[in-house]
Amino acid sequence: MGGFGRFLVKRSINMVIVLFATLVLTISLLGPTMDKILVDAIKFYVVEEINQKELQFQNLDERQTYINERVELQITTLGLDEPWYTPKRFTNTVLKVMVLDLGNSNYLTSDTGSPNVRDIILEKLPKTVLLFTTSTIITTIIGLYLGAFVANRAGSLWDRLNSAFAVFSGSFPIWWVGMLMIFAFAFTYAIFPSHSTPQTAPSDPSYVFDLLYHMSLPLITMVLVSFGSWAFMVRYFVVGILSEDYIFAKRAIGIPEKKILYSHALRNAAPPIVTIIALSLAASFGGAITVEAVFDWPGMGRLYYDAIGFLDIPIIIGLTYVSTLIFIVTVFVTDIAYAYFDPRVKVT
Amino acid sequence: MTVSAPHNVLSRHEIIREFSRSKSGLVGVAILLALIGVTIYSAVAIPLESFRQWNSPDFWIDLPRAAAPSWVNIGFGPKIPEHTVLYMKDATITSFEEGPLRAVIHSYNVNFNYDFYPSDFMFLYSARYGNTQPVLQVDIIRPDGKEFLIYFASLPSSQEKVNEFSARVFSTDRSIVENLREKESVFSYDQDPSRPQVMIFSDAQESKVLKGKYVIRMTFYLFDPQDSVQNSGIRLGGKVYGLAGTDELRRDLAVGILWGAPTALFIGFTVAIAAVLIGLIYGVFAGYKGKRTDEGLMRVSDVFYSLPALPILIILSVTVGRSIFLITGFLVIFGWVGMAKVSRSLALQLKNMQYVEAAKLMGQSDTNIIFKHIIPQLLPLTFASIAIAVPGAILGEAALSFLGLGDPSIPTWGQILHDANSAGAAARGLWWWIVPPGMMIAITGLAFALIGNALDSILNPRLKKI
Numbered sequence: 001m002g003g004f005g006r007f008l009v010k011r012s013i014n015m016v017i018v019l020f021a022t023l024v025l026t027i028s029l030l031g032p033t034m035d036k037i038l039v040d041a042i043k044f045y046v047v048e049e050i051n052q053k054e055l056q057f058q059n060l061d062e063r064q065t066y067i068n069e070r071v072e073l074q075i076t077t078l079g080l081d082e083p084w085y086t087p088k089r090f091t092n093t094v095l096k097v098m099v100l101d102l103g104n105s106n107y108l109t110s111d112t113g114s115p116n117v118r119d120i121i122l123e124k125l126p127k128t129v130l131l132f133t134t135s136t137i138i139t140t141i142i143g144l145y146l147g148a149f150v151a152n153r154a155g156s157l158w159d160r161l162n163s164a165f166a167v168f169s170g171s172f173p174i175w176w177v178g179m180l181m182i183f184a185f186a187f188t189y190a191i192f193p194s195h196s197t198p199q200t201a202p203s204d205p206s207y208v209f210d211l212l213y214h215m216s217l218p219l220i221t222m223v224l225v226s227f228g229s230w231a232f233m234v235r236y237f238v239v240g241i242l243s244e245d246y247i248f249a250k251r252a253i254g255i256p257e258k259k260i261l262y263s264h265a266l267r268n269a270a271p272p273i274v275t276i277i278a279l280s281l282a283a284s285f286g287g288a289i290t291v292e293a294v295f296d297w298p299g300m301g302r303l304y305y306d307a308i309g310f311l312d313i314p315i316i317i318g319l320t321y322v323s324t325l326i327f328i329v330t331v332f333v334t335d336i337a338y339a340y341f342d343p344r345v346k347v348t
Numbered sequence: 349m350t351v352s353a354p355h356n357v358l359s360r361h362e363i364i365r366e367f368s369r370s371k372s373g374l375v376g377v378a379i380l381l382a383l384i385g386v387t388i389y390s391a392v393a394i395p396l397e398s399f400r401q402w403n404s405p406d407f408w409i410d411l412p413r414a415a416a417p418s419w420v421n422i423g424f425g426p427k428i429p430e431h432t433v434l435y436m437k438d439a440t441i442t443s444f445e446e447g448p449l450r451a452v453i454h455s456y457n458v459n460f461n462y463d464f465y466p467s468d469f470m471f472l473y474s475a476r477y478g479n480t481q482p483v484l485q486v487d488i489i490r491p492d493g494k495e496f497l498i499y500f501a502s503l504p505s506s507q508e509k510v511n512e513f514s515a516r517v518f519s520t521d522r523s524i525v526e527n528l529r530e531k532e533s534v535f536s537y538d539q540d541p542s543r544p545q546v547m548i549f550s551d552a553q554e555s556k557v558l559k560g561k562y563v564i565r566m567t568f569y570l571f572d573p574q575d576s577v578q579n580s581g582i583r584l585g586g587k588v589y590g591l592a593g594t595d596e597l598r599r600d601l602a603v604g605i606l607w608g609a610p611t612a613l614f615i616g617f618t619v620a621i622a623a624v625l626i627g628l629i630y631g632v633f634a635g636y637k638g639k640r641t642d643e644g645l646m647r648v649s650d651v652f653y654s655l656p657a658l659p660i661l662i663i664l665s666v667t668v669g670r671s672i673f674l675i676t677g678f679l680v681i682f683g684w685v686g687m688a689k690v691s692r693s694l695a696l697q698l699k700n701m702q703y704v705e706a707a708k709l710m711g712q713s714d715t716n717i718i719f720k721h722i723i724p725q726l727l728p729l730t731f732a733s734i735a736i737a738v739p740g741a742i743l744g745e746a747a748l749s750f751l752g753l754g755d756p757s758i759p760t761w762g763q764i765l766h767d768a769n770s771a772g773a774a775a776r777g778l779w780w781w782i783v784p785p786g787m788m789i790a791i792t793g794l795a796f797a798l799i800g801n802a803l804d805s806i807l808n809p810r811l812k813k814i
Contacts, residue, residue: 014647018654025660029667167372167801171739171793173746176765176786183774183782194775289658290747294769305751308662316663323656331654 004339011335015328022324023094026317031084034313037106038080039071046070102318107310108303111202117318121300125322128292128299131215132284135222140277142227144266147234152261154239166232174225175290181221182294192217195296218295233276237269275334282330363728366806373802376735379795383609390606398603402759408598412467415589417780426463431586434458436579439566448571454580455565465546465557467585471499471566474514477575481505485567486517488548491560496531496548498524512578519544545585593780595764596771604759605784611672611760612742612792619679619741620734626680627687628730632722634688635695636714642692649688657682658747665753672755679744687733691726698722728807735800739793746789761785 046067057063075081082089096103102117110120150159186194196218198210241247242265250260288301296302300319307315367373401407412431421427439454460466475482486499501523503513517524528541528548537555539547551558568577592601634645664678698704699722707717748754749762750769768774768781 014650017647018651021651022655025655026663029660029663033667164372167797168790168794171797172790173743173750173786175747175750176782176789179765179769179774179782179786183777183779187775187777283656289662290750293751304659304662308666308751308753311666316659320656320659320663323659324654327656328654 007339008336011332015332018328019098019321019324020094023097023317023321026320027090027093027097028085030313030317031090033311035080035084037311037313038078039075041106042074042078042080043067043071046074097317097321100322102321103314105307105315106312108306108312108315117314120303120315121318121322124298124300124303127211127297128288128301131218131292131297131299132222132281132288134215135219135226136277136281136284138219138223139227139230142223143230143234144273145262146227146231148238148261148266150231151235151238151242151265152257154235159235162228162231162235166228169225169228172225173290174222175294177225178218178221178291178294181217185217197296197298215297218291218297221295222291234269234273237272238265241265241268271338275338278330278334282327360728363803363806367802370802370806372798376795376798376800376802379791380799383613383792383795386606387610387613390609394603394606398600399607399759400757402599402604402607403756405597408594408600410583411594411598411600412585412587412589413594413598414596414776414778414781415587415594417591417593418588419591420588421462427461428588429460429462429464429466429584429586431589432458432584433581434583435581439580450570450573450575452568452570452577453565454568454577455563456582458562458564458582458584459560460549460557460562460584461559462586463557464587465549467587468545469519469548469585470583471517471564472515472579472581472583473517473566473568473577474512474579475503475568475570475575475577476510476512477503477506477570478510478572479506480571480575482571482575483569485569487565487567489563489565490548491558491562492552494534494552496528498527498544498548500527510574514579592784593778595767595778595781596773597767601764601781601784604764605761605788607759608761608764608785608788609792611758612745612789615672615676615679615745616738616742616792616796618676619683619744620737622676622680623683623741624687624730624733624737627684627733628691628723628726629718630684631688631691631693632695632718632726635692636699636718636722638696638699646692649685652682653685655682657744661744661748662751662753665748670748670753670755672758675745675748675755679741682744683737683741687730687737690729690733694726694729695722698725728803732800732803732807735796735803738796738800742789742792761789 049070050063050067057066079089084090084093100118102121104115105117105120108120109115110123112119112123114120146162150156150162153159182194185191193214196214198207198214200207200210204210238261242261247260247265250264251257255264288299289304290301291297292299292301293305300323303315304319306312307319398407410433415431416428418430421430434456436454439456441452441454443450443452445451471486473484481502481504483502484499485497488496488498490496499517499521503515506513524544525541528544531547532539532541535547535550535552539550541547549557549562564582566580566582568580570576590600590602592605594600595604630645630649634642634649661675661678661682665675668674668678704717704721707721712720745754745760746762746765749760750766752766752770754760754763754766756763762785764785765782768778768785771778771781773779773781
């Protein structure tokens with residue numbers, strides 16, 4: 001296990017480096033904007049405070065001096081007098097985010113009213129996971145069976161239809177198909193709601209059903225756009241395996257064709273397919289932004305879209321970090337599982 | 349999708365011969381040629397001005413709001429009036445003189461064969477004159493021979509010696525309504541002069557549209573030899589317009605969709621070529637050098653592989669800038685990793701080939717070996733990779749534009765869809781605003797995917813049917 005242990009350590013170090021690099025990149029890009037927004041907010045609150053207390057000043061100059069003093073004081077207390085790139089503040093921000101201490105948002109709050117970025121993200125995360133996992137599972141099942149089906153009939157009309165559909169649906173922007181689906185099935189034929197945010201309160205017992213009903217249109221769209229390429233990919237692996245000698249041997253013994261296809265061939269094609277499933281699921285957050293924006297699905301992608309609109313920097317940093325984290329951990333786990341279960345993978 | 353390793357090296361002629369046998373590849377090439385044709389057409393036929401003025405509402409003022417494409421009239425259903433805009437160049441111009449008086453007549457012929465009334469109409473004119481004000485008279489000669497004088501007024505007086513005056517007269521103008529009151533007796537039923545667009549285009553006997561050829565005659569009476577008519581025009585408001593209709597801001601969608609083609613091709617090609625070449629050189633260098641260099645370079649590419657592309661693209665366009673060139677650059681940053689991984693693994697195989705070893709023994713430099721002996725072997729793969737990388741780049745830019753973060757000064761397909769989505773085009777049934785731009789994105793992506801897949805299956809015969 002020495003080799004495997006070294007592999008583990010190497011991969012873990014790699015993972016931390018990638019996370020750190022993402023964070024440094026994100027914070028360096030957003031740092032200047034972040035400071036400007038914070039200082040503006042302080043100024044706003046100081047003026048607001050003066051107006052509320054109805055303080056009297058002899059002239060405008062005196063009022064301005066008072067405001068400046070208060071703003072300076074707050075800036076020093078918050079440590080904003082140093083720019084964001086000083087080692088102290090930079091390491092501080094990076095370390096805080098790395099341990100998921102994401103601070104408070106500037107504008108957006110969670111449904112319960114909490115401004116804590118971690119609370120907001122934890123509230124949205126399950127919804128993105130629900131939608132994308134469900135769609136990936138359905139797509140995978142359809143893809144596996146359809147892929148195996150056409151692989152067995154390579155070169156037939158079904159096979160060619162499937163390949164054509166795969167290439168065709170793969171070039172469609174999913175958010176555009178979403179717009180068409182909303183146009184067709186929410187307005188022309190009012191079957192599904194046009195906005196996917198449920199109207200009932202989360203505490204209501206019927207909330208679950210409402211959520212599932214609102215989920216159906218984005219779900220159908222995602223499955224429709226992606227199952228073709230899935231089937232095409234499964235076909236590619238299964239066709240390769242079906243030409244192996246041991247499959248011919250099984251045929252020669254007289255094992256039923258169906259059993260060979262769905263049990264032997266699919267099982268042997270499974271490792272690469274499982275890897276791709278895991279990676280595509282982990283990477284789906286990127287696509288989640290456009291899909292959730294089109295369907296108004298209350299998940300992380302929608303939150304990211306809103307945060308960009310409001311320039312809510314803490315949320316943007318938090319979401320970017322969390323999505324990178326999810327992706328990297330998934331890659332890590334799949335790599336290890338793959339290396340552990342498939343000895344052919346070179347452990348280097 | 350990445351391209352896997354070639355199993356055997358094919359010559360250029362073999363690849364071209366194989367490619368010309370691949371139906372899907374030829375379809376891809378045909379679509380690509382059509383898109384290039386569209387690009388050339390839009391560069392030649394559409395005035396560059398309409399492209400630059402895409403986001404200025406004044407430029408599109410004469411077009412209808414949210415009008416369907418005019419080809420919806422093809423078929424047997426009722427015909428919806430087409431939006432018609434005619435300028436001086438479309439008019440028949442005659443003039444006659446009577447002593448000091450000179451009359452310049454601009455007459456416009458309009459074939460009105462639709463089943464609905466126009467939604468409104470408008471005249472525009474522009475004249476240059478001195479102290480004596482010209483008079484403008486507008487008559488409409490209907491297909492049934494009846495002549496309606498609808499407008500007779502002098503142009504505003506000028507203070508200066510020479511004055512150019514331009515104005516628009518809308519169908520809601522009070523004097524048009526007043527003039528039409530005298531024509532109520534023409535109709536055998538009640539007509540409402542406050543809706544001139546209905547009254548003028550109505551049958552005299554029953555309440556329906558009078559179809560046929562209308563002549564709209566704008567007569568300018570000029571009293572000074574120095575005076576002249578600079579321009580004139582008429583606009584008949586309709587519900588359908590042009591090849592692709594118009595959007596909420598009256599923009600001609602055909603212009604946006606046609607101009608989208610060069611932009612998409614530019615982004616697709618630039619990003620794909622730059623990213624694939626960077627990935628190729630990076631990967632080959634890492635693979636050839638091996639050891640520590642390889643290890644270090646691969647760690648760097650792992651970082652890029654794990655970065656969430658769209659979120660970081662969004663951050664970049666918000667903080668750094670969103671010009672088309674910047675966006676192209678950002679897309680390259682995320683595009684090269686796949687190619688780097690593939691070309692590294694191939695370089696690992698190639699560097700142990702005898703001819704590479706021989707070149708090394710002969711004392712050739714590393715750069716020389718990489719560029720002269722290894723990279724040429726990978727050129728077919730490079731072309732396939734470029735073709736396969738193009739749709740990703742186009743989709744990436746479209747997604748950014750769709751989120752409202754694209755270059756605001758250029759019409760792109762993603763941006764048209766962004767505008768459609770924020771104007772609620774789906775809810776309002778404005779399908780012509782949603783379907784064509786997305787179709788163009790899909791077709792462009794499809795062309796490159798077909799070419800790329802065809803090349804790929806030539807290089808990897810295993811992909812083909814057994």
